[in-house]
Amino acid sequence: MKNIKTYLSTVAITAMLAMPASAETFKFAYQGDAQGLDPHSLNETFTLGLLGSVYEGLTKYNSNLELQPALATSWETTSPTTWKIALRKGVKFHNGNDFNADDVIFSWQRSLTEGSDQKVRGGMITGIEKTDDHNIIVTTAGPLPVIMQEMTFLYIMDKEWSEANGAAESGNVKNVNDPGYATSNANGTGPFSIVERQPGVRTIMERFDGYWDTDIPSNVTRVEFTPVKEAATRVAALISEQLDLVYPVPVQDWSRLDDAAGVRPLAGPEARTIFLGMDQARDELLHSSVKGKNPFKDIRVRQAFAHAINLDVIDEKVMRGAATPTGLMVAPQINGFVSAMNTPYAYDPAKSKALLTEAGYGDGFTVTMDCPNNRYVNDEKICQAVTSLLAKVGITVDLLAQPKAKYFGKVLAQGGYDTSFYLLGWTPGSIDAHNVYQNLLSCQNADKKLGAFNLGNYCNARITEITDLIGSETDQAKRQALIEEGFKLVQDEVGYLPLHQQPLSWGASDRVTVSQRADNVLDLRTVVIGK
Amino acid sequence: MLTFIAKRMIQSVLVMIAVGLITFALLRFVGDPISNMVGQDTSTAEREELKEALGLNDPFVIQFANFAKNAVKGEFGLSYTLRVPVSQLLSERIPATLELSILSALLALFIGMPMGIYTAIHKDSWLTKLFLSSSLVGVSLPTFLIGILLILLFGVMFRWLPTFGRGEVVDLGWWSTGLLTWSGIKSLILPTITLAIFQLTLIMRLVRAEMLEVLRTDYIKFGRARGLSMKSIHYRHALKNTLIPVITITGLQLGSIIAFALITESVFQWPGMGLLFIQAIGNADVPIMAAYLVLIAFIFVAINLLVDILYVVLDPRLRTTVGD
Numbered sequence: 001m002k003n004i005k006t007y008l009s010t011v012a013i014t015a016m017l018a019m020p021a022s023a024e025t026f027k028f029a030y031q032g033d034a035q036g037l038d039p040h041s042l043n044e045t046f047t048l049g050l051l052g053s054v055y056e057g058l059t060k061y062n063s064n065l066e067l068q069p070a071l072a073t074s075w076e077t078t079s080p081t082t083w084k085i086a087l088r089k090g091v092k093f094h095n096g097n098d099f100n101a102d103d104v105i106f107s108w109q110r111s112l113t114e115g116s117d118q119k120v121r122g123g124m125i126t127g128i129e130k131t132d133d134h135n136i137i138v139t140t141a142g143p144l145p146v147i148m149q150e151m152t153f154l155y156i157m158d159k160e161w162s163e164a165n166g167a168a169e170s171g172n173v174k175n176v177n178d179p180g181y182a183t184s185n186a187n188g189t190g191p192f193s194i195v196e197r198q199p200g201v202r203t204i205m206e207r208f209d210g211y212w213d214t215d216i217p218s219n220v221t222r223v224e225f226t227p228v229k230e231a232a233t234r235v236a237a238l239i240s241e242q243l244d245l246v247y248p249v250p251v252q253d254w255s256r257l258d259d260a261a262g263v264r265p266l267a268g269p270e271a272r273t274i275f276l277g278m279d280q281a282r283d284e285l286l287h288s289s290v291k292g293k294n295p296f297k298d299i300r301v302r303q304a305f306a307h308a309i310n311l312d313v314i315d316e317k318v319m320r321g322a323a324t325p326t327g328l329m330v331a332p333q334i335n336g337f338v339s340a341m342n343t344p345y346a347y348d349p350a351k352s353k354a355l356l357t358e359a360g361y362g363d364g365f366t367v368t369m370d371c372p373n374n375r376y377v378n379d380e381k382i383c384q385a386v387t388s389l390l391a392k393v394g395i396t397v398d399l400l401a402q403p404k405a406k407y408f409g410k411v412l413a414q415g416g417y418d419t420s421f422y423l424l425g426w427t428p429g430s431i432d433a434h435n436v437y438q439n440l441l442s443c444q445n446a447d448k449k450l451g452a453f454n455l456g457n458y459c460n461a462r463i464t465e466i467t468d469l470i471g472s473e474t475d476q477a478k479r480q481a482l483i484e485e486g487f488k489l490v491q492d493e494v495g496y497l498p499l500h501q502q503p504l505s506w507g508a509s510d511r512v513t514v515s516q517r518a519d520n521v522l523d524l525r526t527v528v529i530g531k
Numbered sequence: 532m533l534t535f536i537a538k539r540m541i542q543s544v545l546v547m548i549a550v551g552l553i554t555f556a557l558l559r560f561v562g563d564p565i566s567n568m569v570g571q572d573t574s575t576a577e578r579e580e581l582k583e584a585l586g587l588n589d590p591f592v593i594q595f596a597n598f599a600k601n602a603v604k605g606e607f608g609l610s611y612t613l614r615v616p617v618s619q620l621l622s623e624r625i626p627a628t629l630e631l632s633i634l635s636a637l638l639a640l641f642i643g644m645p646m647g648i649y650t651a652i653h654k655d656s657w658l659t660k661l662f663l664s665s666s667l668v669g670v671s672l673p674t675f676l677i678g679i680l681l682i683l684l685f686g687v688m689f690r691w692l693p694t695f696g697r698g699e700v701v702d703l704g705w706w707s708t709g710l711l712t713w714s715g716i717k718s719l720i721l722p723t724i725t726l727a728i729f730q731l732t733l734i735m736r737l738v739r740a741e742m743l744e745v746l747r748t749d750y751i752k753f754g755r756a757r758g759l760s761m762k763s764i765h766y767r768h769a770l771k772n773t774l775i776p777v778i779t780i781t782g783l784q785l786g787s788i789i790a791f792a793l794i795t796e797s798v799f800q801w802p803g804m805g806l807l808f809i810q811a812i813g814n815a816d817v818p819i820m821a822a823y824l825v826l827i828a829f830i831f832v833a834i835n836l837l838v839d840i841l842y843v844v845l846d847p848r849l850r851t852t853v854g855d
Binding site (some may be wrong): 032033035036038041042044117119120171173174175176177179183184198199200201202227228229232233236239240241242374402403404406407408409410413414415429439446452453 | 567568571573576578581613615623683690798802806813814
């Protein structure tokens with residue numbers, strides 16, 4: 001009898017020991033937390049990026065931001081405004097329900113409910129018709145070449161689950177009493193399901209056995225995500241092997257990671273372009289020593305600024321050589337980018353001074369610059385460098401660097417675009433130049449939802465026209481020609497001063513391999529843990 | 532006595548109202564929460580609508596009245612960024628903060644007091660000099676730096692202790708504790724030391740000063756003249772009289788330990804109320820900030836009220852003067 005007991009416990013122990021061999025836990029940290037689990041209530045990169053392992057859209061991006069089929073297997077246009085989309089068969093939600101056309105229609109309708117922050121994406125579609133359980137026809141208001149790109153971040157939810165749990169409408173931040181069931185519960189089709197979540201503390205995911213794509217590289221079975229606010233704490237936890245991956249890592253800590261055993265910095269260019277903008281609309285600048293006129297309306301002054309800022313110095317001194325100086329408002333990963341036009345304005349302080357003298361500002365002038373200090377990589381330091389570079393040509397910059405909550409409250413529309421000169425960064429969510437035209441390049445027009453982030457209202461009617469045209473042009477060659485025409489206008493008129501693409505900066509343990517996506521999304525499908 | 536307590540209670544309520552008002556007025560300057568609540572593609576009109584719906588466009592007085600009305604009921608709304616009721620967030624986080632604060636206070640008390648007594652009795656020993664000079668470090672180094680140094684030493688170099696989070700916690704009803712698991716206890720060590728160091732040096736210096744004072748008094752001299760043993764004089768007679776002010780200060784300090792735990796919490800990613808508050812500042816998450824500040828004010832006011840009442844109970848001399 002005793003022997004049997006011993007034998008049984010040996011079996012039990014062997015079984016327990018056998019498990020960890022196939023179980024791989026991946027622990028990672030980011031500087032903040034996802035703002036709830038509802039896939040429609042916030043359109044923000046980190047939240048959607050984290051949820052991208054739990055939920056899926058019709059399409060997805062691979063490691064190089066190229067469009068791939070996900071819940072849709074193929075699509076074609078049957079007319080400029082209709083798309084015939086075939087849906088994947090045999091896909092299951094985490095609760096075991098089947099994925100079908102009703103879920104797509106439901107999710108689209110849900111993205112248009114009051115609390116949704118995905119109305120822009122959902123609104124591109126005017127109707128979805130179900131042909132059968134796995135075929136749909138999508139109608140758009142006008143021709144919309146980027147619709148399938150936009151669908152990557154419009155995640156599909158289970159109709160039955162959502163309705164059964166009272167989550168048929170998107171979670172709504174305006175509703176102060178009820179965050180919504182889907183804000184703290186999730187049921188997607190992705191490779192990982194949420195098993196525990198304590199907002200701001202930790203989120204635990206486990207591998208979903210029924211995931212349709214059995215070819216993903218990841219061997220991770222359990223994911224522990226912790227938001228860690230302090231960069232120093234994050235880096236220390238990585239070096240001491242308590243975490244497998246952390247991001248972002250301060251650029252100045254790269255050498256520490258290089259020196260430490262078992263960890264490495266992971267760097268690459270992010271698809272985010274950092275640039276400076278100038279108020280070109282008001283007749284008198286709000287914050288400047290020049291009264292009665294607006295110096296930025298004079299193209300010579302804008303040129304002078306462009307030639308006074310040394311992008312290489314900013315890259316070397318502030319960004320430790322990790323940035324990519326740029327002449328365009330879009331990054332190489334973005335559809336529409338032209339490398340031939342990406343040459344920055346030449347650094348030429350003598351020319352800059354001459355231009356200022358010619359424009360009547362030989363003695364320089366003073367202008368206030370708005371800058372965030374906790375939004376982009378080394379944002380405040382970039383502004384300080386710009387300040388000292390401009391000082392060399394006689395421009396005095398009063399730098400107003402503030403936390404992002406204060407900064408955005410001041411410079412964005414709700415603050416009345418209260419800025420004369422500012423630093424901003426932009427990644428087009430659709431990975432297409434049209435988004436940049438729409439938000440940054442075309443003239444401000446609140447009714448048409450144009451130029452909302454064109455804070456200085458740089459305005460050229462032809463560019464607004466181009467924005468409209470590329471929004472609906474389906475001929476790729478014609479579309480590209482229009483995009484380039486607009487880029488040339490912006491460059492010639494010095495509408496903006498592009499600085500660089502900021503670097504992605506992650507730190508990872510040597511036993512982890514992962515693809516670093518240029519939109520700073522960690523795709524858990526690509527995480528492989530070695531021995 | 533009852534009138535005294537009633538008077539103090541009314542004063543406390545007034546203090547709470549004043550704190551609420553000041554807090555609320557200050558929170559208007561933390562920035563714009565809207566841009567953290569919506570994506571970059573959200574239209575200006577929708578942003579404006581959200582601002583309106585959250586009542587951020589209402590006049591100050593109305594905003595404050597709404598806030599106060601809900602605060603009295605213990606409702607602080609929904610966190611703007613974590614999208615969870617603030618009262619739920621706070622009740623989840625309180626155990627972490629209290630566990631850390633109370634352990635730190637105990638650590639400070641049980642190490643600081645013996646050190647204080649020792650340095651008072653052995654005024655010229657080399658150990659006293661060591662204690663006193665190293666206590667200067669404890670007083671002058673910022674908590675943030677001490678935390679980072681401990682992390683580098685015990686986390687990164689020696690790899691003995693975890694440097695962030697609480698480890699595994701065990702739920703006992705609504706209370707979560709890290710004291711029942713090995714990883715929870717290990718996770719407590721570094722933050723507890725970091726938070727305790729300042730208080731420890733404070734208590735040590737306080738005990739030393741009080742003790743030196745007491746040792747100079749007449750009754751100690753008489754005690755020695757009577758031939759009592761030095762041990763009995765130091766530990767029975769002198770220490771007892773030293774402790775009264777020490778206990779008062781320590782009690783009052785508990786409030787500031789809880790409040791200032793936020794720096795330690797952010798260094799060690801300790802999921803307490805302070806960390807919640809710091810994260811909220813970055814996102815202009817007004818409901819969390821308001822609730823935290825009011826709660827901290829409440830803790831301070833409650834501790835002070837308790838101390839005041841205890842004084843009257845303990846010290847008969849006070850009773851006669853405030854009795855009527």
